[in-house]
Amino acid sequence: MMExxxxxxxxxAGTWGRTHAYIYRxxxxxxxxxxxxxxxxxxQAIADEFGIKEVYTDYHEMAEKADIDAVAIVTPDFAHADIACCFADHKRHLLIEKPLATTREDAERIVEAVKRNGVRCMVDLHNRWNAPFNTCKQLIEAGKLGDPYTAYIRHSDIxxxxxxxxxxxxxxxxxxxLGSHSLDTLRWLFNDEVKRVYAVKREGILKAEGIDTPDIYLSTIEFEHGGIAHMENGWVTPNGxxxxxxxxxxxxxxEGMVNLNLSNHDLITFADQEKIMxxxxxxxxxxxxxxxxxxYESIRDFIDxxxxxxxxxVTLEDSRKTCIAILAIIESAEKGIPVEVTY
Ligand SMILES: NC(=O)c1ccc[n+]([C@@H]2O[C@H](COP(=O)([O-])OP(=O)(O)OC[C@H]3O[C@@H](n4cnc5c(N)ncnc54)[C@H](O)[C@@H]3O)[C@@H](O)[C@H]2O)c1
Structure with a gap:
């Protein structure tokens, strides 16, 4: 039988588009x-490297002409919704890079287009495939931790x-x-929805370099069934x-606890004459x-x-709820008050 x-x-066709191309090949x-x-x-460069025959500069044209079953949307965070809706309207299944969208309107538009067209959609919230986190989930599901009570996550970039x-x-x-990964991970491990958030942010380091975005958010997350978590996401960890x-x-x-350190895990280090990596x-x-x-595993799983x-x-509802809860965190940090999440 033909596979x-x-x-x-x-x-x-940026950094992450290439990641997708590897797996599809x-x-x-x-x-x-x-x-x-x-x-x-x-x-063209990715097409040449991976033997992709059709190259387009207009996604509308690709949606019209390309003989594809599904599309991976790997454009910047704020540029997912128009493309997703266009391909859903052409009855193509969707793998959308995280986050689903950056506004409630865009998230709802995608959900509506997916349902109306009867296509399938996954958002690449890939931390569920991260082996240490996945093992933690298995321990929780086996009852080894009792009821998840409190958590801390720091997921920051240099x-x-x-x-x-x-x-x-x-x-x-x-x-x-990165916060979309952190929050999806917390929702998944607590097996619960975010009820209320209280966040603070600091800005100035990136703004001084001409990049108008906050440096760091510290967020307190309360889940519907009582679990609590602290979530730290920054874009200003020193480059060294x-x-x-x-x-x-x-x-x-x-009943139990799990600790992970994925930054300096001591499994492997490499040193040259200047620094250790x-x-x-x-x-x-x-x-x-x-x-x-x-x-790669999450994209592989989409194909499977x-x-x-x-x-x-990762269901579409997972990614929608993660998106809505992140919007509540942004609002909380902006206003300096706790925000109830309304889905
Ligand atoms: N799963 C992960 O952890 C992970 C990791 C990195 C990036 N990402 C996500 O992948 C997405 C892309 O990130 P990246 O780092 O590859 O960005 P990038 O800037 O390297 O690439 C984005 C590409 O999209 C193109 N583009 C933008 N708008 C377009 C449009 N309307 N039509 C056609 N092309 C368009 C740009 O020209 C650019 O080449 C983001 O949503 C990002 O958050 C996810």
Whole structure:
């Protein structure tokens, strides 16, 4: 029997569009068929590298003409909704990079278009595939922690991400870029919805460098069934930090506790004449040329679920609720008051 191939399109040929291309080339049930970027050179470069035949600069044209089953939307955080709605209207399934959207209106528009067209949609909130977090989830599900009671998560980036990596950082924030992962992880581990948030932010370091976005948010999260968490997301960790991500987590239940340190985990370090570094072995690494790490696993899982028809491990409702709760955090930090989350 012929193996089923999911024909994939990619919109957005930047850093993360390339990550997607790797998996669609490697996965035996996928095939990268078309790529679109408003910058033709960028799209052409990935097309050449990964053997993608069709190149577009206008996603409307790609939605009209490309023979694809699904599309990966890998454009900047604020530029997901129009593209998602267009492809849903052309009956294409969607894998949208996190966050789902950065406004309530955009999130609702996507949800409405997905439902109206009967297509499937997953948002790439990939921390659920992060092995230490996934093990923590398994321990919670096995009852080893009792009831999750309180947690702390710090998920921050070195400043370079905002100043150099992302040309659109000022049109997003660390809350969208990493906070969406943090909050999805907390919702997943507590198996609960955010009820109320109280957040503070500080700004000035990035603004002094001409990037108009907050430096850091500290958020207190209250869940509907009583769990509480502190969430820290900053874009100003010093560039000399050995790891791009500063990623710590602990969760305490009524019976047990899990602690994670994914930043300086002592599994591997590399030193040259100037500094010590922590090579990435968790997010996007290769073993004998094969894609490993959580960032590939979530995309691989999208293809697997497209083939077997089972529900995505991150549902559209997961990503919508994460988006709405992040908006409440932004509002709380802006007004300096606790905000009840209304879904
Ligand atoms: N899952 C993860 O942890 C992870 C990691 C990195 C990035 N991302 C997400 O992926 C998305 C893209 O990030 P990136 O780092 O690749 O950004 P990038 O700036 O490197 O690439 C974005 C590309 O989209 C193109 N683009 C923008 N608007 C377009 C449009 N209307 N039509 C066609 N092309 C368009 C730009 O020209 C650019 O080449 C973001 O939402 C980001 O948060 C997710």
């Amino acid at each position: 089923k191939k999911i024909k994939m399109g990619i919109v957005g 490697e996965h035996s049930n996928a095939e990268p068929v078309a790529i679109c970027d408003m910058n033709r050179e960028r799209a 400043k370079w991400c905002a100043t150099d990596l992302l040309p659109w950082a000022a049109k997003s924030s660390i809350l969208w870029f 930090n050995g790891n791009v991500n500063d990623f710590r987590f602990s969760i305490m239940g009524t 922590v090579p990435d072995i968790l997010v996007s690494n290769f073993v004998f040329g094969k894609c490993k790490g959580l960032s 679920r497209m083939v077997d028809g089972q529900e995505f491990r």
